[in-house]
Amino acid sequence: MAGGAVVSGNGIGANAPKNAIAGILMTAFAAFGGILYGYDTGTIAGIQAMPNWLETFGHQVPVSTTNPSGYAITSSQQSLVVSILSAGTFFGALFGAPVGDIIGRKWGIILSCLVFSIGVAMQTASTAMALFVVGRVFAGLGVGLVSTLIPMYQSECSPRWIRGAVVSAYQWAITIGLLLASVIANATQNRPDHSSYRILIAVQFIWAAVLSSGMVFLPESPRWFIKKHRDADAAAALSRLTGLPADHEDVTIELDEIRANLHAEEELGESSYLDCFKPGYNKILFRTLTGIFIQAWQQLTGINFIFYYGTTFFQNSGIHNPFLISVATNIVNVFMTLPGMWGVERFGRRTLLIVGAIGMCVCEFLIAIIGVTISVENKSGQQGLIALVCIYIAFFASTWGPIAFVVVGEIFPLNVRAKALSMSIASNWLWNFAIAYATPYLVNDVPGSAASRRRCSSSGARRASAASSSRRAPKKETDGVSIEEKV
Structure with missing residues (x-):
């Protein structure tokens, strides 16, 4: 999952009173953007398996275990529909920093919701692949902006003593959004008309409305106000976040610290990407x-x-309720992120990354072996496949999911932090796009493929067995001698 929390900038200092609950809740509310991002990412897994969506955007194929609706889309269409979101998000993430610097973090998030809603409207109204794809691009731009601006806003506005937990809440909210998408997809999958996928997509208007309307009432980042030389506005914003009067000594000290940090950045000068x-x-x-x-x-x-x-x-593995299994895997993802948030300080970044990599590697080898060897009717094999996928997700959610973003938020010096972070996050989105685009070509059944031959041979063996049994039965009734005995 791309777009996790990155901590940078100057948060409210340790002098902020620990009973400033209102300020903590305000910055924690911004984590709601993670639900918007996670939900949008998760919808496509359910949408591309919905019968009505396949009938609307796909073409007719023979009914089979892998195509129970009798409709499908091509591998090229599938890779485009899934990966184009990441392409839009890549550019949205790059635009996030200048947008936040020009109009502010708060209004940048509101603008992101508007761009995102345009994309949602296009997808909801579409009955043609072209409009649906364009809608995915606009939604991706909005998601990319959100993935940059919300961690930036949180890290600059939250009290230092609780900043890590507040910013990490954004990553957790992403997993909750993925879970909500799978739950709603499971609830609407069998509706016989366009509402099956339109409801799933249109729910995103609610998430965007909640986030944008809530941000209207939140203060802007004091650091952004200081950068724009709006000291009075910075004092008022910091007053709301700390629960102290604007002329309080602690507020003044914190504003002076922000000015000092900005001055240090200016002295280091502008750094290039080189x-x-x-x-x-x-x-x-x-x-x-x-x-x-x-x-x-x-x-x-x-x-x-x-x-x-x-x-x-x-679905292709022969599991009869794939939507429900996706709900289960997302539940694992949500709850196993919590141990990662706790263990990152207790066990260290490097240790957890190594343990997670080993655990995921073992699970992936076993999933690959089982996936290409068992029959689609093998219940025990299917159950083992589901269990291994859940264990694999548990390893990721508690290690590489949150910790990869914690690491890149900590390792860069101040003078190159913004540019190095942007390249790191861009790398995430670039590989996200590449994997999403290439996967259908690697795993979909095509004539002559190994998976296709396996299923054909499996079904052919069953037909041959049935035919052989029907031929043997009359022989036994007529002469009582089996075929093997005659041979």
Whole structure:
């Protein structure tokens, strides 16, 4: 999953009173954007397996275990529909920083919701593939903006003593959004008309409305006000966040600290992207490559195969209720993120990343072996497949899911932080797009493929067995001698 929390900037200091519950709730509310992002990412897994959506956008095929509705889309259409969101999100994430600097973090989030809603409207109204794809692009732009602006807003507005928990709540909200998408998809999948997928898509208007309307009443980032030399507005915003009067000593001290940090950034001067790749005593090159590759490897774990194609994968494996299984896997994802949020400080980043990588590797080998060897009628094999997928998700959610973003939020020096972070997150979205685009070509059945031959041979064996039995029965009735005895 891309777009997790990245902590940067100056949050409200330790001098903020710990009973400033209102300020904590305000910054925690912004994590609701994670639900918007996670839900949008999760909808496509259910949509592309819905009978009415396939009938509307696909073509007729013979009814089979893998195509029970009698309709399907081509591999090229499937890869385009799924991956185009990540393409839009890639550019949205790059635009997030300048949008936040120009109009502010708060109004940038509201603008993101507007862009996102345009994409949702296009997808809801579409009955043609072209409009649906364009809608996915606009939704991706909105999601990309949100994925940059909300962690930025939270890290700059939350009290320092609780900043990590507040920003991590955004990552947790993403998993909740994925779960909500699978639950609603399961509830609407069998509706006989366009409402089956339109309800699932249109629910996103609610998430966008809640986030944008709530942000209207929240204060802007004091750090952004200071950067724009609007000191009075910064004091008023910080007053709301801390629950202290605008002229209180603690508010003044915090504003002075923000000014000092901004002054230090200005003294370091503007750095170019080339500066991120210059070797030196502070190992900037090594840090930059670490951020880029750790984000790439998070996607190369294959987790988005489950969240993008999980429903289709379970259906192709012969599982009779793939939507319900997707709900179960998302429940695992939600609750196993909590141990990761707790264990990151207790066990360390590196240890958890190594343990998670080993656990996921073992599960993926077993899933691959079972997936290509068992028959679609093998109940025990299917149950083992589901269990291994759940264990695999548990390893990811408690390790590489949140921790990859914690690492890139901590390793860069101030003078190159923004640019190095943008390249790291861009790496995540780029690999997200590549994997989503390539997967249908790798796993879909095509004439002559191994999976196709396996299913054909399995069904052929069953037909041959049935025919053989029907031929043997009359022989036994007429002469009482079996075929084997005659041979």
